[in-house]
Amino acid sequence: MPATYKKIASATVTGSNTASIEFTSISADYTDLKLVVSGRGTRSFEVDDLVIQFNSSTTGYSGRRLLGGGGAPGSSPSSDTLTDIRGAVPGASCTADVFGSTEFYIPNYTSSNNKSVSVDAVGENNAVASYNWFVAGLWSNSAAITSIKLFANNGNIVVNSTATLYGIKRY
């Protein structure tokens, strides 16, 4: 039986911090993609955006975000619109060795429709500087996704960050 949830590729940042992580030549053998990231950024702040781009395209991205920040429990969440699709990584202001988690789910990544992306991101810090957000993302482009680039919007991705791309097949 063919694998229906298979690791396509994985990357671990080693040696020195990196500006981006890229997956190229993504197989069209699956129906959906899931990208799971454990990461941290160098930005001198509590959090940095972990932006995803497809096929080296810098245009056509939009989204809506629901954001729970680092206030006291029960403090008000917020919502905003985006001109990119983003998860998040804890920044340099967070406690040492704290890494955050982001999951990107991309159904029908080879279709000729626009690509919808569901994003969940969390960063717990045992301090005020924590976050939890959901994103509804859209790449308005009919091309099949063949490459993915991840980068921190205001810095680099630190050593020991990992990103794993899974292929999911519905039949």
Next chain:
Amino acid sequence: MPASFEPIASVTLSAATATVTFTSIPQTFTDLCLVCNYGTSSSGRTGTMRFNGDTGNNYSWRAFSGNGTSPGSGGGSNVSWFYFTGQVTGDGTTLDNVSITHIMNYSNTTTNKSMLSRSNDPARYTEATVGLWRGSNAAINRIDLGRDNATNWASGSTFTLYGIGTGA
């Protein structure tokens, strides 16, 4: 190696359809995951979910959402379905919406069943929903996905039910 994330059934609509139904769901997994990529015929309407054909007022749900301007929440008790998606933009052709729903421990016969759903319309909202079905403690063997106010899922929409667990 036994399958741990296996497609049970998948539906791609060839025409606008009011209800998508998964029947005879095998009881060989521990959890279910439903992935939907869809459009709709009308704006401002939600996706509904029922288990085992139960049309009684045995469902409740709570949702937490953001529309790009402000957060919001809502819910329903003693109603006849879950809302498992938010109120989407509808034009009948655009397939921009996605939902990912987890149904935990679906085959047990001793507890009520709950679900967690993440749904998105990039033009309208992002949302997380929790739902509870109190109709019976029966194992879930059927799932109906409808739309409120007699609206339709758009042609081309895809719905896939995965089983998670050790397999048979």
